[in-house]
Amino acid sequence: MTSAKGDERERILQAAFRLFAALGYDATEIVQIAEAAGLSTKAVSSQFGAKRDLYLAVMERAHVLHSAVVEARVKDVQTAPIAEKVTAIHRLIDAYIDFSADNPEVPALWMHRWLSDARDVSNLEAEYVRPLAEFAIENIIPATEAPDADVHYTINTLVWCVHGFVLSGVFDAAGRRRGPADPRAMRRFRAHMHQMIHRTLGLPGSPPPAR
Template sequence: MAQAEMILKVATQLFAALGYDGTSTRQIADAAGLNIATVNYHVGGKRDLYLAVMEHAHQAERAALQAALARLADADPVTGIHGLLDDYLDFCVGNPEVPALWMHRWLSDASDITELERQYVQPLVGGVTSAMAPAVEAGVIDTGVDLEYAMWSVIWSVHGFAKGGVLDAEGHRRTATDRAALRRFRAHLHLSLHRTLGLPGEAP
């Protein structure tokens, strides 16, 4: 693995765990087994590295959503919407650093870096809501639904589960690596979105 790639991987792990404000260039260098000068040479300062990490995370998420939206377009609306939900959940569970990075930002991490939501988040959310507009026009989705907030509700729920999991009856935390918890959350998410959108038939 090239040094720049290794630095990016280590920085992603630390920013996801500690946030931008809680991570220092020294921590990144130490975790990568390098000195700060080498880190700066390959990727620049902490801000540059954070921007590279967020860009990499965005590209992965965008690729996953584009593939999911292509499948949505080829399926009947109800099946496609539920497939899109599965694809998004699977992406976040398989790439837990991505929701972790964004959840830190929800808590005002890296508050001096303000352009990422406009640059990355808004186009993705807008793309999903636009892709679902034909289902609204066809009457498959209830026309009274606030589609944008419905999508945000999914994002909040999925990110929260991928990052924090749930507590079981004994107070133990069950995360997305727990198959039973993931299966239960998936079923709940499908039922919740199905009812929120007013989709016809039964939720899968």
């Protein structure tokens, strides 16, 4: 691939990433992606094939971005001696919140799928979501002191909440929507997530102090 072709490919991928996140797969047309990338539809299809293939490339990029930030924290939880597992779990929570707030397109891409977007591409959750959930269950259970806590559903809770907060925010007393761009809302959300997961799982000690 020449460097010009590589640059075209990257522009298409970035435009598709933004548009699929904003509008969903079903509502996005190749012509819109081509326009946003400043290229012809022919250039888009010669680089990526059909819309479905471009979507798969976008979801792969979302996964790579996510892994680059979260994977190191996941390894920490795996390898931490039992006395440090709780700290490692809280660092993983922070990394996941930070990643999602910094890359709101990623929760948006997945949330479109919750709303039945791209139903014809059906294997993505099994490929990307399930392995992470399985890892987390195995590695978090040894740290809990509440044998009746549902670790699997607690992990889903973190995902639902982070997606919800990043995309919907919360309403303050004046009726204004406050999301991750608001430092006070972000601090409250973060402290609440740590406290909620700590208490629900019955982790020993206290959650980390608010940062």
